[in-house]
Amino acid sequence: MEKQDTKTDIQELEKKLKYTPTHVWDSIDDDEKKRAFAFAEVYKDFLDQAKTEREAVRYISEKALAAGFTYPGTSNPPSSAIVMNMYGKTVSMARLGTEPISEGVRIIISHIDAPRLDLKQRPLMEKEDMAFLKTHYYGGIKKFQWLTRPLSLHGCIIKSDGSALNVEIGEREDDPVFTILDLLPHLARKAQYEKKLLDAIEGEKLNIVVGSLPFENKDVSDRFKLSVLLYLDQKYGVREEDLISSEIEVVPAGRARDVGLDRGLVGGYGQDDRICAFSSMNALLDAKGLKRTGILLFADKEEIGSDGATGAKSRFIEQVVAELMKTAGLTPTAFQINSILSRSQALSADVNAGIDPDYTDVHEKQNAACTGYGLCMTKFTGHGGKYAANDANAEYVGWLRQVFNRQKVVWQTGELGKVDEGGGGTVAKFLASYGMNIVDCGPPILSMHSPFEISHKGDLYMAYKGYRAFLEE
Numbered sequence: 489m490e491k492q493d494t495k496t497d498i499q500e501l502e503k504k505l506k507y508t509p510t511h512v513w514d515s516i517d518d519d520e521k522k523r524a525f526a527f528a529e530v531y532k533d534f535l536d537q538a539k540t541e542r543e544a545v546r547y548i549s550e551k552a553l554a555a556g557f558t559y560p561g562t563s564n565p566p567s568s569a570i571v572m573n574m575y576g577k578t579v580s581m582a583r584l585g586t587e588p589i590s591e592g593v594r595i596i597i598s599h600i601d602a603p604r605l606d607l608k609q610r611p612l613m614e615k616e617d618m619a620f621l622k623t624h625y626y627g628g629i630k631k632f633q634w635l636t637r638p639l640s641l642h643g644c645i646i647k648s649d650g651s652a653l654n655v656e657i658g659e660r661e662d663d664p665v666f667t668i669l670d671l672l673p674h675l676a677r678k679a680q681y682e683k684k685l686l687d688a689i690e691g692e693k694l695n696i697v698v699g700s701l702p703f704e705n706k707d708v709s710d711r712f713k714l715s716v717l718l719y720l721d722q723k724y725g726v727r728e729e730d731l732i733s734s735e736i737e738v739v740p741a742g743r744a745r746d747v748g749l750d751r752g753l754v755g756g757y758g759q760d761d762r763i764c765a766f767s768s769m770n771a772l773l774d775a776k777g778l779k780r781t782g783i784l785l786f787a788d789k790e791e792i793g794s795d796g797a798t799g800a801k802s803r804f805i806e807q808v809v810a811e812l813m814k815t816a817g818l819t820p821t822a823f824q825i826n827s828i829l830s831r832s833q834a835l836s837a838d839v840n841a842g843i844d845p846d847y848t849d850v851h852e853k854q855n856a857a858c859t860g861y862g863l864c865m866t867k868f869t870g871h872g873g874k875y876a877a878n879d880a881n882a883e884y885v886g887w888l889r890q891v892f893n894r895q896k897v898v899w900q901t902g903e904l905g906k907v908d909e910g911g912g913g914t915v916a917k918f919l920a921s922y923g924m925n926i927v928d929c930g931p932p933i934l935s936m937h938s939p940f941e942i943s944h945k946g947d948l949y950m951a952y953k954g955y956r957a958f959l960e961e
Contacts, residue, residue, distance in 0.1 A: 513946055836916035866929070899950065
């Protein structure tokens with residue numbers, strides 16, 4: 489081996505041979521920093537407007553239609569850019585490329601559901617002269633994080649005449665908000681302190697305060713419940729039976745905010761995984777000269793296993809490909825659709841867990857995602873011995889590295905915690921079942937699954953830049 493005599497020689501050798509992740513802010517110029525901050529402003533507005541999957545579908549559909557995308561069958565000749573949705577809870581955007589669709593497509597799939605509380609089908613009850621709404625939590629939450637904080641109600645109610653009522657209460661300045669009560673410290677020793685954290689708050693006690701004034705007539709039972717029902721009837725024309733055919737989600741009230749004196753972070757609800765949904769949407773809207781057909785999927789139900797008609801396990805992707813084939817003048821068959829998907833490349837656009845400075849012991853630091861170090865490629869997820877994971881092949885990871893490096897995307901790699909610490913899954917394995925290459929790829933998040941998640945504006949911008957590079961290559 490040739491001897492390295494000078495300090496400069498050694499530094500050059502280290503630069504050549506070692507891999508060292510770089511911070512986004514050390515890698516971009518002032519103009520890109522301004523673009524990153526401007527992008528984050530629009531992102532915060534998206535978080536405020538899309539607190540549920542239904543709201544996200546409406547937002548994405550409106551942006552797509554404004555950009556010239558059309559619903560299949562609504563334009564003549566057929567548009568090369570289409571938008572499709574399923575039951576208003578999952579949506580796809582797609583644009584034909586210059587290369588034949590038979591050669592395969594580029595897919596970015598993210599999810600637009602988030603951990604929350606759902607109202608039960610018969611939620612309204614009265615207890616101790618107050619009215620409450622009973623909930624059932626959705627996805628992986630820490631129950632104690634949802635107590636004693638302002639909450640809002642979002643969703644829809646299908647009334648007895650079949651009409652739909654969209655609900656949003658708790659976001660405007662003059663709206664009431666809702667909350668879940670908690671026990672005062674003076675009385676919590678046996679009821680909470682002596683229990684494990686998992687058991688200290690019972691799911692059946694996540695009841696939302698919705699009323700505290702009685703119905704005026706003292707001769708009726710459940711006066712506080714009746715008072716709430718009277719308000720719902722007079723204000724919205726809603727009766728108690730209508731709540732059975734409703735989907736009302738309880739989410740944190742309030743806007744997404746800048747975090748820190750330097751405003752480098754975004755704090756807000758639902759960033760897992762709406763940060764990837766927003767970034768990929770804008771990547772396709774801004775992409776130029778697509779060679780391969782680009783498809784975005786915004787899936788529902790990821791936080792509870794991706795089952796159901798609007799989850800990633802559904803065959804919605806096949807319908808999207810079929811519509812694109814018809815637009816390209818081809819007759820879709822099951823064989824051709826599966827052939828296209830097997831030749832495709834995909835990103836499972838989902839977040840990773842950034843290292844929490846106060847809990848570094850749950851991470852293996854050399855293989856953990858760091859906040860501010862860009863888009864994170866996660867070769868595999870799952871738990872323990874990579875169970876229930878897609879494990880991307882080396883060739884695909886190598887190709888994606890080249891794409892990101894050519895386009896000056898700041899990226900890193902990461903695992904979801906130590907091998908035996910826990911783990912988690914994504915939708916990647918469901919698309920991989922078609923035989924396509926797919927890898928998880930998204931920004932790191934702090935306080936994931938909490939009501940106030942934290943992202944870095946540099947990572948947000950690199951997610952957009954990386955997804956656009958993937959679509960344009």
